[in-house]
Amino acid sequence: MTEESPTSGTARWTRAEEVNRLLPGRPIAMKLQGKHIALFLHEGEVLACNNRCPHEGYPLVEGTLDTNCVLTCNWHNWKFDLKTGATLYGGDTLRIYPAKVEAGAVWLDTREPPAVERIEEALRQLARAMDEYDTPRIARELARLGKAGAPPALALKHAIRATHARLRDGMTHAYAAAEVWLRLASTLPDAAERLACTTEALAHIAYDTLREREYPFYAGTAAWDAGRFAAAVEAQDEDGGGTLNGALTQGLHFADLELPLAGAALAHYNDFGHSLIYLMHVRRLVGELGAEVERPLLLAWLRSLVYATREDLLPDFAGYAEALAAWPARAQAPGTPLSADALEGQPVRGTIDRTLAAAALEPFDTYCALMEAAARHLLRFDERHALRTDNSVADNVGWLDFSHALTFGHALREQCARHPRLWPQGLLQLALFVGRNSGYLDPDTAAPAALREWAVADEAAFHQSAIAAIIDHGTGLPIFPAHWLKTWSAVREEVAAGLPPGARAALLAAANRLLGVRFKQRHTLRTARQALEFVGKEG
Numbered sequence: 116m117t118e119e120s121p122t123s124g125t126a127r128w129t130r131a132e133e134v135n136r137l138l139p140g141r142p143i144a145m146k147l148q149g150k151h152i153a154l155f156l157h158e159g160e161v162l163a164c165n166n167r168c169p170h171e172g173y174p175l176v177e178g179t180l181d182t183n184c185v186l187t188c189n190w191h192n193w194k195f196d197l198k199t200g201a202t203l204y205g206g207d208t209l210r211i212y213p214a215k216v217e218a219g220a221v222w223l224d225t226r227e228p229p230a231v232e233r234i235e236e237a238l239r240q241l242a243r244a245m246d247e248y249d250t251p252r253i254a255r256e257l258a259r260l261g262k263a264g265a266p267p268a269l270a271l272k273h274a275i276r277a278t279h280a281r282l283r284d285g286m287t288h289a290y291a292a293a294e295v296w297l298r299l300a301s302t303l304p305d306a307a308e309r310l311a312c313t314t315e316a317l318a319h320i321a322y323d324t325l326r327e328r329e330y331p332f333y334a335g336t337a338a339w340d341a342g343r344f345a346a347a348v349e350a351q352d353e354d355g356g357g358t359l360n361g362a363l364t365q366g367l368h369f370a371d372l373e374l375p376l377a378g379a380a381l382a383h384y385n386d387f388g389h390s391l392i393y394l395m396h397v398r399r400l401v402g403e404l405g406a407e408v409e410r411p412l413l414l415a416w417l418r419s420l421v422y423a424t425r426e427d428l429l430p431d432f433a434g435y436a437e438a439l440a441a442w443p444a445r446a447q448a449p450g451t452p453l454s455a456d457a458l459e460g461q462p463v464r465g466t467i468d469r470t471l472a473a474a475a476l477e478p479f480d481t482y483c484a485l486m487e488a489a490a491r492h493l494l495r496f497d498e499r500h501a502l503r504t505d506n507s508v509a510d511n512v513g514w515l516d517f518s519h520a521l522t523f524g525h526a527l528r529e530q531c532a533r534h535p536r537l538w539p540q541g542l543l544q545l546a547l548f549v550g551r552n553s554g555y556l557d558p559d560t561a562a563p564a565a566l567r568e569w570a571v572a573d574e575a576a577f578h579q580s581a582i583a584a585i586i587d588h589g590t591g592l593p594i595f596p597a598h599w600l601k602t603w604s605a606v607r608e609e610v611a612a613g614l615p616p617g618a619r620a621a622l623l624a625a626a627n628r629l630l631g632v633r634f635k636q637r638h639t640l641r642t643a644r645q646a647l648e649f650v651g652k653e654g
């Protein structure tokens with residue numbers, strides 16, 4: 116039953132119901148213009164809202180309206196101010212419809228608010244959902260955002276700007292993985308899968324910033340000076356005289372700063388080269404989301420860089436600086452081509468020496484050999500190391516130690532394709548990671564057998580099943596699907612980059628194995644044993 120209100124003004128009123136059918140305490144459920152609506156009479160005032168509770172859709176007409184005009188949904192006790200739609204207890208906002216009584220009838224304005232308002236409201240509500248790490252609500256708000264016509268990139272842009280200062284230790288995998296999740300989403304035909312990807316991205320950011328206060332960044336600025344920036348990073352001075360701030364304030368952009376930033380990442384690298392991995396994702400995010408995220412991302416990235424573990428200062432990696440210093444001279448010598456066979460199973464000293472011996476050769480060829488060796492090591496990783504509970508802290512080794520060699524290598528190739536002068540640092544660091552992992556291989560598993568076991572025969576089918584497994588991962592902590600996603604994505608990009616057949620097969624097989632294993636996500640018993648032993652030696 117629709118007709119125009121005799122006195123309609125700017126709103127388009129639709130006749131909804133005879134007013135005398137609406138009684139106090141006897142709300143009416145109805146469908147009007149495709150909407151499920153609940154009509155209430157409260158102290159002589161007609162009020163209308165969506166009959167589907169914004170939580171899980173149960174009918175609000177079955178709820179309880181109190182004398183303060185608070186409507187309670189009896190399924191999970193969410194409470195709404197029926198006059199405004201504000202949620203007093205619960206999450207999502209209730210949609211209310213303007214109502215009036217005229218000519219013996221109830222008239223409703225059921226028009227959608229303008230898209231720009233719906234987008235703003237969805238972004239506001241999404242921020243609240245993220246503050247509470249409420250994944251179902253994050254998904255709903257993202258769905259509302261999409262329904263209002265906004266791309267998921269807008270949500271990510273807002274999320275980065277809202278959360279970057281709450282990352283106490285700087286950038287995490289959440290931003291890095293968000294870049295990959297959104298890129299994957301853009302390739303998927305299924306709306307639910309696309310929303311799952313976006314939800315993962317935002318939920319991971321929410322997880323990493325949950326209940327964190329803001330840790331303000333240094334606000335001072337100084338004229339950009341690449342040398343001063345590098346020195347500040349070396350000094351682990353996050354503020355660094357404000358030189359990065361100064362660069363952005365004086366109008367420089369990521370592209371102008373990329374080489375010194377990458378140089379700093381490789382000079383001051385952390386746990387398995389995260390600094391360079393993150394920088395690649397920062398670059399891609401800036402490219403995708405625009406200059407508005409440059410400052411938030413770069414400040415968060417810089418913070419993570421200066422707090423990074425200095426693995427190059429650890430005794431195990433002592434040969435790195437020496438090899439890097441020797442590189443220019445060795446680059447003049449004929450050189451010994453490097454192969455994965457020569458690297459497989461080698462400790463750090465061996466991988467460094469062999470990489471240095473190839474200094475005069477084409478870096479990409481050395482890179483391919485290192486990546487193939489890294490992949491073979493993942494294929495031969497003795498899973499018992501990841502599962503055991505009786506090891507020392509020094510032997511807390513897991514799948515991600517192996518997957519990071521691949522994701523670092525991926526970031527390295529991309530970076531060095533843009534700035535070839537960075538190859539020596541990068542190749543030697545990759546050699547470190549390959550060598551370090553060699554201590555945890557299964558002595559009973561040879562590479563050819565592992566390659567056969569995990570070989571990918573049909574690459575297209577593998578990628579399809581990998582995507583399905585990553586999206587529907589079923590694990591609790593977002594860091595694990597983030598790593599499966601990033602490793603698979605890195606491998607897919609690397610095999611498309613012209614690797615020789617051996618490296619290509621090894622990388623695909625490694626990704627296949629990584630996605631096929633059962634991850635132990637927590638190590639409480641191991642941690643307890645290590646704590647007892649450690650505390651027992653105190654004092």
Ligand code: FES
Binds near residue numbers: 169188189
């Ligand atoms: S469906 Fe209404 S509170 Fe859950």
